[in-house]
Structure formats: C-alpha cells, structure tokens
C-alpha cells in the first residue's frame with residue numbers, strides 16, 4: 180500500500196509535560212484510521228501537530244513525501260490536509276452558506292485575482308454548487324441562511340466537517356466529529372465518510388464513540404499518555420492488553436467488549 184501521511188518520532192512537551200512521546204504511524208490514501216485514548220492522552224495535540232497549529236519538538240511529519248513540520252497551517256492546508264476542531268468556533272455575522280463558501284480557498288487571493296470575468300463566475304458557481312452539495316449531505320439545508328454562530332453544538336460540528344471538505348482534501352482529520360450529533364445522523368455520517376474514503380480521501384478520526392469507530396475504521400491507533408500503545412482493528416481492541424490497561428487500569432475486558 181502506498182503511504183499518504185507518515186508520522187515518525189513526533190514528540191511534544193508543554194512546560195515539561197510530555198504530551199506526545201515518539202509517535203509513529205502511517206496512513207495510506209483512502210484509509211480510515213481511528214485515534215482513540217483516554218482524556219488527556221494527546222489525541223488533539225497530535226492533530227494540532229500534524230496540521231501545523233502546534234510546533235513539534237522533534238520528529239518528522241510528511242504528506243505525500245513533503246515535510247510538514249515547519250510549515251504554517253495554511254500552507255499545510257494548501258497541500259491537501261483539512262481538519263476540524265474539537266470545539267468548533269463559528270463567526271458571528273456569517274450564515275451557514277457563507278461560512279462554507281469562505282472555506283473554499285480557491286475563491287480567494289491569488290487565484291481570484293488571476294481569474295477575471297467568466298472564469299471567476301465559473302469558479303463562484305462551482306463553489307456554490309459544492310457548498311450546496313455538502314449542505315445536503317450533512318443535513319444542513321434547512322439552516323442554510325441561519326447565522327452559523329446560532330447553530331446547535333451538533334450542527335456546528337457538522338458545519339465544520341463541511342468547511343473542511345470545501346478544501347477538497349487528500350487527508351481529512353476530524354476531532355470528535357460525533358460529539359453532540361444525533362445517533363441517526365451518526366449513521367449517515369458513517370456512510371458519508373465511507374463515501375469520501377472510496378474516492379481516495381484518507382481519514383484520521385479522533386473519537387470516543389466506540390460504536391462509530393467500530394463501524395467506520397479499518398484500523399485504530401491507541402494513544403496513552405502520549406505514546407502509541409496499540410495499532411489494531413476495532414474488533415481486536417477489547418482483547419488488547421495495552422488498550423485495556425490504558426482505559427481501565429487493568430486487563431478487565433467488560434467496557435470495550437460492550438462497545439465494539
């Protein structure tokens with residue numbers, strides 16, 4: 180299998196608190212990989228490190244062979260990596276549709292200035308069509324013209340997924356995408372995300388919902404106190420001694436057996 184993202188020896192400490200300790204893993208195109216672990220185990224910090232929001236102390240991160248670890252987040256985004264945040268913040272004065280359009284970076288700056296007249300209108304039409312498509316797939320059509328800041332917590336989560344997709348990423352990283360999302364919609368999200376993977380988009384998904392992980396992911400990376408303690412299929416989690424140790428402080432399999 181070819182590799183899209185490679186993370187090698189990534190280490191990060193905050194004021195002496197070692198939050199990532201030599202993290203190694205790789206993801207191929209179209210692969211769906213879950214990142215699980217107890218609260219505070221370093222999952223969000225790992226996404227922040229890969230996407231350039233948190234500079235790493237040591238290690239290498241490559242996307243399609245290009246080193247990322249000294250690039251600013253917008254440069255990394257330009258290479259095809261989009262992400263959502265655990266707690267999405269939305270602008271006060273933009274509607275849901277406007278927020279989606281603003282997330283399409285092909286509409287701005289250099290390219291927009293180069294594309295005069297008809298080309299710019301075609302780009303605008305393509306952008307609006309893509310935003311309309313994601314509104315539909317994320318069941319947000321009914322709130323198209325609502326101020327984004329007025330959405331519910333679950334709807335903001337969905338809108339942040341839509342924003343990430345407006346960038347046509349090769350790798351999409353989601354930080355707890357189902358938190359606050361209705362269970363019926365979680366099922367739709369599984370199908371939608373599988374559809375993205377079938378188109379070759381790799382997915383790295385931080386999630387506490389083990390049913391969601393079990394349905395969606397081909398492989399799981401388990402973090403405990405900043406270290407990768409297991410890489411296995413969701414079905415293998417409940418029997419993995421290091422996973423049980425991380426979650427339960429023992430090798431008692433009850434909780435994870437119920438979940439996956």
Ligand SMILES: Nc1ncnc2c1ncn2[C@@H]1O[C@H](COP(=O)(O)OP(=O)(O)OP(=O)(O)O)[C@@H](O)[C@H]1O
Pocket residue numbers: 193198216217218219220221222223224225265
């Ligand atoms: N900017 C920061 N400054 C100082 N400490 C930080 C910073 N970001 C994260 N940490 C610390 O790093 C540790 C890991 O945090 P992180 O947010 O990565 O955990 P997590 O696995 O995502 O947890 P959760 O499941 O609760 O979201 C925590 O102890 C946190 O306090």
Ligand SMILES: [Mg+2]
Pocket residue numbers: 222223224265
């Ligand atoms: Mg987190």
